[in-house]
Amino acid sequence: MSYTIFMNFNSKLFIALILGFSSILTSCKKDELPDPILPTQPANEIGMFKIEFEHLFNSANFTLNTAYTTSEGEEVTFTKLNYYISNIQLSKTDGTTWSEPESYHLVKLSDPISTLITINDVPKGQYNGMTFMIGVDSTRNVSGAQTGALDPANEMFWSWNNGYIFVKSEGTSPQSSSGNFEYHLGGFKNANGSNAIQNLNYNFGSSTLDIQPNAAPQIHMMVAVNHFFSHNGSTLKVADMSTLHMPGAMAVGIASRFSTGFMFDHIHN
Amino acid sequence: MLLPKTSLLCLGLIFVFSSCQKDEPIPSLPQEVMVVPVHFPKAVYDFGNFPPDNKKVAIGRRLFYDELLSLDSTISCASCHNQSSAFSDGGRQVSSGINGAFGFRNAPALFNLAWKPLFMWDGGIVNLELQPIAPLTDAHEMSISLNQALGRLNSSTQYRSLFKEAFLQETISTQMLLVSFAQFLSSMVSYQSxxxxxxxxxxxxxxxxxxxxxxxxxxxxxxxxxxxxxxxxxxxxxxxxxxxxxxxxxxxxxxxxxxxxxxxxxxxxxxxxxxxxxxxxxxxxxxxxxxxxxxxxxxxxxxxxxxxxxxxxxxxxxxxxxxxxxxxxxxxxxxxxxxxxx
Missing domain, CATH: 1.10.760.10 (Cytochrome c-like domain)
Structure with missing residues (x-):
């Protein structure tokens, strides 16, 4: 099948050739300074590490399809819990940092493999801190069709109000009038207090993440899912609100509280 | 003349394939070129890492008319965006999706979409590549998930071969689907009134x-x-x-x-x-x-x-x-x- 686009040339409608309408090539950049393009590091200068997310509810092992009781006395059974971990950065005591390129990971509790994130091609060395986002940076929320963890087919994307769903939790509760709960948290715009991106910052304390060729150190994170519903006197009752499908202050509040449940536990080197 | 005839908007072959798409094939520069009317301002849609080419436009056009992309295979995009109505839903206040469901706003006409910074009456869609997701997945419209749509396309030897020729990839991805749509939609330029x-x-x-x-x-x-x-x-x-x-x-x-x-x-x-x-x-x-x-x-x-x-x-x-x-x-x-x- 062959035809040519817009071949309607004439003298009055002089048509400009244009290949890739603009030089805007920012679609892959993050908000911060662009990552420098580093030369490929030799294999003896790089290593890998993993981050494991272990989920708990009130100190008990947390799994989908199990009933737990919130601090407000409500019974909740999750059928889905997915969230984005993005923009992972490691830091050293000298203040230097390393950022994972294309750092977008979708953790789905229905897929245990996804709870163990593997990060390759890290410059070797001793790192003593880590930052990451729960959510997706604003730039990628407004870019075109994405791939991998950010593929809209992962159903972590709002089609009608573009942006990623940072945290998708669904389940059942006898305290919900419909019997179900659905909280889809997202929102990246600073206007009107609807930025739900959670930036988390961890210091490994006396531990060190030692990146070496042929080593596989692992950072062990604990995720207290009960923080979704309550922490420090701030609460969400399913009976009061069982559905949330849009950005805004409610989403920010839940995302912020949920993020307090992400705790650094230990590192095995 | 309001405009100089010679204001050529040629941005030339300035393509930088940024590192984030390293898993995607880098398309060879097309023989075909995308053109815009000289009296129009600079377009908004930049085609990302996929320079426009006729193969992708042809796939997008086919997808636009294919009822395969609705859950019960009864409607296509063109069902509510017909050409004689400038790709609006001629005469209808709101359009009907599958199973007689009705949307809640008037189906817009489609043309010059590469110049639009935002889409939908409320501007909720921010990139032309993301636009098709809304009518495809909306329960009042075509009501199909992206995974269902991709499953159907990947089951079609014809689509697989068309996409493979255009993208050099064996499996049709969301990105390939959306880029093809965006290229066809970009090609729909109304400038000759x-x-x-x-x-x-x-x-x-x-x-x-x-x-x-x-x-x-x-x-x-x-x-x-x-x-x-x-x-x-x-x-x-x-x-x-x-x-x-x-x-x-x-x-x-x-x-x-x-x-x-x-x-x-x-x-x-x-x-x-x-x-x-x-x-x-x-x-x-x-x-x-x-x-x-x-x-x-x-x-x-x-x-x-x-x-x-x-x-x-x-x-x-x-x-x-x-x-x-x-x-x-x-x-x-x-x-x-x-x-x-x-």
């Missing part, structure tokens, strides 16, 4: 009444329906009663000041795109003009309209004559955009 000829210096393109109408337009309408795209793509309250069911732009921004604001639509091909407004409440251009002269609701109305724009009977008649010059018959009949399947 009598108004366009006049705009570029061909005075005889508009008759005397139309030329008078253009003056009236430039004095009264132009600040929102700015030339030559005939929209500034801003969000405004144009004097309609606001229904509690549809808060317009506020739904996206959550800003109370945006309540009842909707995106200014382009007026190109306006004689084909009735009914008018986000909810299709006006069946005729006369009703539209009446609203601008005597707005239904002047509460918080856009200041460009104020208490109303009063026009004499003669002025209304001239203005309507001018609006007819916005019909682009080449676009409405261009076989490049017609159904390639049937």
């Amino acid at each position: 009598p108004y366009d000829d006049f705009y570029q210096g061909k005075e005889a393109a508009l008759n005397a009444a139309q030329q008078r109408g253009l003056k009236i337009f430039r004095n009264n309408c132009h600040s929102c329906h700015s030339e030559p795209l005939l929209s500034d793509f801003s969000f405004r309250r144009n004097g309609l009663t606001i229904t509690s069911l549809d808060s317009g732009r506020q739904r996206i921004t959550l800003n109370i000041d945006d309540r009842g604001k909707f995106m200014v639509p382009s007026l190109r091909n306006i004689s084909r795109t009735a009914p008018y407004m986000h909810d299709g409440r006006f069946e005729t251009i006369d009703e539209v003009l009446e609203n601008y002269m005597h707005p239904q609701n002047i509460n918080q109305i856009d200041e460009a309209i104020g208490d109303g724009i009063l026009l004499s009977v003669q002025e209304q008649s001239d203005l309507k004559e001018f609006l007819e010059s916005l019909d682009d018959k080449q676009f409405l009949n261009d076989p490049k955009f017609s159904d390639p399947i049937n």
